[in-house]
Amino acid sequence: MLSVVTPTWRIGGLDVMSQSLIAACADGAPEFEWVVADALYPWRADVVDRHRHMMPFEIKHVPVQNNLFPVMSPFRTRNSGVRAASGERVIFATDYSVVTADFLKEHARLADDEVGLAPYVQLEVPVHLWKIPVLWKEWTADTTWKYVKTAVSNPSWNWSTMHSVPDPSGLSPRTVPSQPCPLLDPKCELPPSRYDFHWKSDSASLRLLRQVNGFDASYDGHDWGDQDLTVRVARTGARFARLTNSLQVLDPHPVLYCTVINDAQDNRPRLDAVVASGRTRCRYGLVYDDSVPWEIIGTR
Numbered sequence: 683m684l685s686v687v688t689p690t691w692r693i694g695g696l697d698v699m700s701q702s703l704i705a706a707c708a709d710g711a712p713e714f715e716w717v718v719a720d721a722l723y724p725w726r727a728d729v730v731d732r733h734r735h736m737m738p739f740e741i742k743h744v745p746v747q748n749n750l751f752p753v754m755s756p757f758r759t760r761n762s763g764v765r766a767a768s769g770e771r772v773i774f775a776t777d778y779s780v781v782t783a784d785f786l787k788e789h790a791r792l793a794d795d796e797v798g799l800a801p802y803v804q805l806e807v808p809v810h811l812w813k814i815p816v817l818w819k820e821w822t823a824d825t826t827w828k829y830v831k832t833a834v835s836n837p838s839w840n841w842s843t844m845h846s847v848p849d850p851s852g853l854s855p856r857t858v859p860s861q862p863c864p865l866l867d868p869k870c871e872l873p874p875s876r877y878d879f880h881w882k883s884d885s886a887s888l889r890l891l892r893q894v895n896g897f898d899a900s901y902d903g904h905d906w907g908d909q910d911l912t913v914r915v916a917r918t919g920a921r922f923a924r925l926t927n928s929l930q931v932l933d934p935h936p937v938l939y940c941t942v943i944n945d946a947q948d949n950r951p952r953l954d955a956v957v958a959s960g961r962t963r964c965r966y967g968l969v970y971d972d973s974v975p976w977e978i979i980g981t982r
Contacts, residue, residue: 684714684790685769685888688777689759691721691751693833694814694843695777698932700736701847702780707738709783712790714773715740719763721751725833726840733841742766750902752826757897757907760881761968764888764896770794773885776802780850780930788927789885796921798885801928805853807844814843843934850930879912883929890920895967895974898956906949910956910964917962 688699696718703716716739720726723745730743744766746759764772773789775781789798814832833839881897894914901907916922956964965974 683769684712684786685717685763685767685772686714686775686781686786687717687719687760687763687767687772688775688779689719689721689756689763690777691755691759692777692934693722693830693839694841695779695932695934696730696733696840697842697844698778698780698847699775700733702782704736704738706781706783706786711783711786713739714786715742715768717742717744717763717766719744719746719759719766721746721749721755721759722830722833722840723749725830729837729840748899752830753903755899755902757902758899761896761899764891765968767888769888771885771887772891773798774881774883775929776882776931778932778934779883780932782927785927785929788925792885792923793921794887794889795919796887796923797890797915798923798925799879800883800885800925802880802883803928803930804856804933805850805930806856807848807853807932807934811844811846811848813845814839844932848932850932853932855930856933879908881908881911882931886915886920890915890918892968893918893962895963895965895969895971897967898964899966900964901949901952903947904949906953910953913953913957914962914964917960 686703690696699716703711703714716737718730718741720730720743723743727743730741734741744762746755746762747765748758749755750758760774763774771789771792773786785800789800792798894911896911897907898910901910959975961974963971963974965971
């Protein structure tokens with residue numbers, strides 16, 4: 683079985699995911715569960731419960747452990763989804779994604795020690811299709827709480843922010859591929875800090891994610907946690923496979939965003955320390971592992 687893990691910290695988008703997953707079932711997708719790790723769980727739990735009857739598959743809606751919302755916390759959000767996963771393979775699919783049966787089948791064919799890297803294609807949605815006002819101007823706490831309060835007063839927005847889900851084939855695409863790096867191309871000499879594996883349309887076996895203790899939550903607040911996981915997974919001897927079936931995403935960024943970046947936190951020195959250490963496990967991951975040494979990294 684597969685576990686499709688959707689980490690989310692934005693209103694809406696669950697209609698896009700659910701409709702595409704239901705269609706994937708009808709198209710002969712392999713068995714899967716849908717795990718929604720939700721930073722907005724306190725406001726959205728009832729809404730998700732009201733839609734469960736629509737799903738011909740199991741949906742697990744889980745809160746984020748030690749939630750930092752509204753501060754950017756993608757790595758502890760993803761870890762919360764992985765903890766709840768039961769499938770042999772975990773496929774990460776961002777909110778507002780259109781998941782197809784072929785996309786799931788290609789990931790399902792991978793071996794236990796293979797990491798699947800699928801194209802991530804952002805689709806431009808015309809502004810008139812959104813039923814919410816343009817709330818995203820800049821990444822601030824005020825902006826974040828503004829749209830959360832708006833969503834609480836309009837509960838349907840927690841499930842859907844569009845008048846209708848458009849046909850992806852009629853939208854303009856922008857592909858966001860994983861960057862070339864030595865893991866895919868031995869001739870490439872990019873340093874680990876340039877490994878742009880985004881883990882938004884990629885997959886790994888649950889066993890492998892547990893082996894490396896998942897994402898390092900100490901990166902929350904800013905960036906570089908994706909590269910950290912990629913470096914540690916590569917050290918296990920895992921093979922990286924570039925897939926052909928893309929994950930298409932109805933890009934919500936023009937109308938809303940959610941979390942606040944902690945500009946005082948600079949994670950690049952932390953990534954450099956991990957690269958130098960040669961470790962495969964992190965300390966603050968799926969579980970707290972105090973056997974892993976901890977570097978004190980300064981702020982900007």
